Amino acid sequence: MQVTVTEAARRKQIVDAAIEVIADLGYAKTSFARIVERAGLSSTRLISYHFADKNDLMMAVLITSVGTLDELLDARLEGRTGRAEMLRAYIEVRVELLRTHAKHLRAITEVADNHRAEDGSAMFAPLLTDFRVGRMERQLRQGQREGVFAEFDPAVMANTISSAIEGAARSGLPLDGYGRELADLFDRATRSAQ
Amino acid sequence: MQVTVTEAARRKQIVDAAIEVIADLGYAKTSFARIVERAGLSSTRLISYHFADKNDLMMAVLITSVGTLDELLDARLEGRTGRAEMLRAYIEVRVELLRTHAKHLRAITEVADNHRAEDGSAMFAPLLTDFRVGRMERQLRQGQREGVFAEFDPAVMANTISSAIEGAARSGLPLDGYGRELADLFDRATRSAQ
Amino acid sequence: MQVTVTEAARRKQIVDAAIEVIADLGYAKTSFARIVERAGLSSTRLISYHFADKNDLMMAVLITSVGTLDELLDARLEGRTGRAEMLRAYIEVRVELLRTHAKHLRAITEVADNHRAEDGSAMFAPLLTDFRVGRMERQLRQGQREGVFAEFDPAVMANTISSAIEGAARSGLPLDGYGRELADLFDRATRSAQ
Amino acid sequence: MQVTVTEAARRKQIVDAAIEVIADLGYAKTSFARIVERAGLSSTRLISYHFADKNDLMMAVLITSVGTLDELLDARLEGRTGRAEMLRAYIEVRVELLRTHAKHLRAITEVADNHRAEDGSAMFAPLLTDFRVGRMERQLRQGQREGVFAEFDPAVMANTISSAIEGAARSGLPLDGYGRELADLFDRATRSAQ
DNA sequence: CATGAATGAGCATTCATTCAT
DNA sequence: AATGAATGAATGCTCATTCAT
Structure with missing residues (x-):
């Protein structure tokens, strides 16, 4: 009479619970015990059964979260033309994800x-x-190369943009308008002088 | 109640070891046992003797680290005139700290x-x-107010600059030139149009 | 969630050992380590596995002990008629328990x-x-109500009888005859004047 | 500039604090640390300085408490004549002590x-x-011997009376009237038939 | 597909006590 | 008359993991 689910579904259930716990309590306070509680499972044994070890579970958490967000990002950015427009859109969408997918991002x-x-x-x-x-x-x-952007180190700029977005989450500042503000900021910072 | 010389020295020794361990292993893997090893002390009991609990120790780590860096920052920024110059100097000095005081910053x-x-x-x-x-x-x-900087949300900008600097540490990119690159970037992003 | 046979047996084994240790060493000197020794188990970990915490174990000790004695009491008092006879029997049986179930009572x-x-x-x-x-x-x-007993505060009397019985254990006096002596005493103290 | 007190005064201060802590937290939760807090002293070292060990301190607690109460008891019972009256007075005074000297008694x-x-x-x-x-x-x-009291085992009776009084403290029942009720009870239980 | 039972190692913290002034 | 500094042993508890079904 026990509800049995397939391997895949069970793994998903565990990973989803893990994401929630990590997002709520932080990595250091996350344990199999907390995940099992959240998922409503009977024992940590079930995690060990479906995942080789903690490392394996964390990998799954990461792959799942990144995969989910990457897909969303692709969908939202599809069809943008123009580098500057694309940059702006990228920033705004990622800040939006901070609100719609905060747990995945935190995890x-x-x-x-x-x-x-x-x-x-x-x-x-x-x-x-x-x-x-x-x-x-x-x-x-x-x-x-197309002359749309000024001269700057693209690696540093890319890292700075990503850090700025992630920093938005930590700032505690209200997120509405934050995306546009950041987009403006990096527009000025990247735009070709001409 | 009186803080003696020995007491202060011992506390410093423990805090310094804690900073190193946290920087090297990360918070989650840091324990009294690891700190005691690093400090060359006899037992974790000594930590409990000098600090009320883990929370107390972590507070000391934070206060010590922030205090040290704040002083350095003050010293290095003293005598700068002009908002733009000061901003540039701030960014460059903080990136420099990433190299000279990586452990404090990581901690x-x-x-x-x-x-x-x-x-x-x-x-x-x-x-x-x-x-x-x-x-x-x-x-x-x-x-x-002085018209040196353009219109933007100062809270967002400040948070972005700080995140960008912290992001430098995480990027794995070489740090020489990083400060100047960031300073240029935020100069463009903040400069008044005129 | 299901309590298995093994689980129940293990819990009983631990609780029984705990009762013995508590009775012998007293609560203050009782620890998981002492209980584990007495039960012949491998490590205190086993206790933590079967009981949420010390509180949980102590509750089990209490429930087990009280349950055991309550059953015995019921069995021994069954079929008594007459309030005075019942009171006498209750006192004698409880003093008897002091000898046959000293450990449970001490615990x-x-x-x-x-x-x-x-x-x-x-x-x-x-x-x-x-x-x-x-x-x-x-x-x-x-x-x-039936007029068998005199006027007195029943709460005080009940508490006094219980304290008297418990006091017998602490007195160090020989227990044979103690029950009868107490029964006589409270017979005089409760009996209706008439 | 340190306030120094004599040996005797310091010992008293520590013993008094110990009595309070024991009464409030119970023996099992009493520690040098808790006593030092209560007494407002700087370190447990001070206890070890004035008392050979925990045993020594507990002995002092006991001697002090019993001594205090014994004196009070003597004073209150002085001048009573008649065995029955004396018994009644003894019970009532001891119940009264439960209210005026609860901490000493608990300790x-x-x-x-x-x-x-x-x-x-x-x-x-x-x-x-x-x-x-x-x-x-x-x-x-x-x-x-004087024929005032009936035949009963005086050791059992004495122990029962003491237990009854101590049981009053544990009962949680209101103490006013409790002494008289107990005195009446044991008057009936001891009185010579005649 | 799942579980029950167990475990060794580690955790921060508390204990009364001692050494050296 | 007191204190600062330290300590070894123990406390209850949690960790991820494993064995055997």
């Missing part, structure tokens, strides 16, 4: 920042580089 | 981001607002 | 008296009121 | 019941026998 940051190997070295941070800056850096380089 | 971030109350709420993050943006926001507002 | 007293909340307030004492005086107080009231 | 019970040797054996309980029953038992025996 990504928490895991990327805090999940470490035994020696303290970050494990996932490198994997996030593409999500954080890759897409944008390519746009910036292309725009420079 | 601040780790503790502020990860040290939480039982319910997951951040405990120290609010206290850092002044260190992160207060000083700068005041400069920006003043500069706007 | 009850130790836990009820000493297990406290953080602020020092008793946690279980109120729960024991029924075991200690409830049954008897009802008998006394009924006997007064 | 006595807590220490006597809970302070144990390493092997769990009570250390002080025997010493309290005289305070609890000695005085009264002598009165009862004498009264029996």
